[in-house]
Amino acid sequence: MQLMTGTKRKLATSAIAVLVSAFSGFVYPFIFPPAQQSAGPAWHSHINGIAVGTLIGLALSFGELYLFRTRIRRLRFHLFIIVQALYYVVTTNIFVISVMSSHYIMLHGHTFEEETKSSVFQAFFQSSDFLPINAYALAVIIILSFIRQVSRMLGQHALVNFFSGKYHKPVEEERVFMFLDLKASTSIAEKLGHKRYHAFLNDFIFDITPAIIESKGEIYQYVGDEVVVTWPKERGVRDANCINCYFRIAAAIARVADKYERKYGCLPAFKAGYHYGTVIAGLIGDIKRDIVFHGDTVNTASRIRSECTVVKRDLLLSGHLLGQLSISEYLTPENMGKIKLRGKEEEIELYSIKEAA
DSSP states (O other): OOOHHHHHHHHHHHHHHHHHHHHHHHHHHHOOOOTTTTTOOOHHHHHHHHHHHHHHHHHHHHHHHHGGGGGGGGSHHHHHHHHHHHHHHHHHHHHHHHHHHHHHHHHHHOOOOHHHSSSSHHHHHTTTTTTHHHHHHHHHHHHHHHHHHHHHOTTTTTHHHHHHHHOOOOOEEEEEEEEETTHHHHHHHHHHOHHHHHHHHHHHHHHHHHHHHHHHHHHEEEEEEEEEEEEHHHHHHHGGGGHHHHHHHHHHHHHHHHHHHHSSSSOOOEEEEEEEEEEEEEEEOSOOOOEEEESSHHHHHHHHHHHHHHHOOOOOOOHHTTTTTOOOEEEEEEEEEEEEEEEEEEEEEEEEEEEEO
């Protein structure tokens, strides 16, 4: 299930990049009509543009989804930019040369060796066509990469919500919140030191993010060593996505346990508190704007997470949320009774959930 969901998400992201890039290739001849008249009918230029655009879109997807998420992402920013630029310059030139070579070979009926020696082929790469194609392709790549990076910085759906104006005026929403907090973070930070602890925390967040996305969650905030995840109510309760998120995170960390033991000599352990209810969502701020959620629901979820330490459970949720969920037979709720949370007047019924052995 998780693999299929992750694969679908990556395929959807790749498909969008390829379609936008292919369309950009299609419109290129309208913007820059070919200077060389021996390249065949005009529609050939559009086909070549689509072919180059499609290949560049695939290279962009591979780079963003796989290549630049490896150790390369840990390079210093200026080195990362240089490596990324070289990758795109090289792949763009390879694709342009490959597509145009294939085009001329089919057009003239030559072998590859004959075509590369022909005056028409050599004239193309010395003409005023070659440089604009490269510049245009790199511009498309930069724009798509920029949009993706801004979207990642703002958070899932935030860029779309901002441009659509969804939260320009405060709106009322029903949402599920999960406050996920590292356990013993102070002692781990003292043991590792500030820089290594930052790397430890960054690895943890990087490793759990796919599980959050697979569970349809949206990362709302990072607060110190705490990750706040939210779901619109329907998406969060459907198939118990919000609760399954916790167990997917646990499984994700278990899969890379050796890495943490080898690098840091300890494993990240965590606790989570859940609640659901009505919140007010809207844009806030001036020179720095952000989409924020206000309301008792958010505060209560945070207090429930704090209660995990008191009752010695790693996962707690309100009975209010549990009543909305269809719990799998592999998960067992445990009633913790009614508890008065810190800063709250009324008691709230809490539950813990465990996986079946």
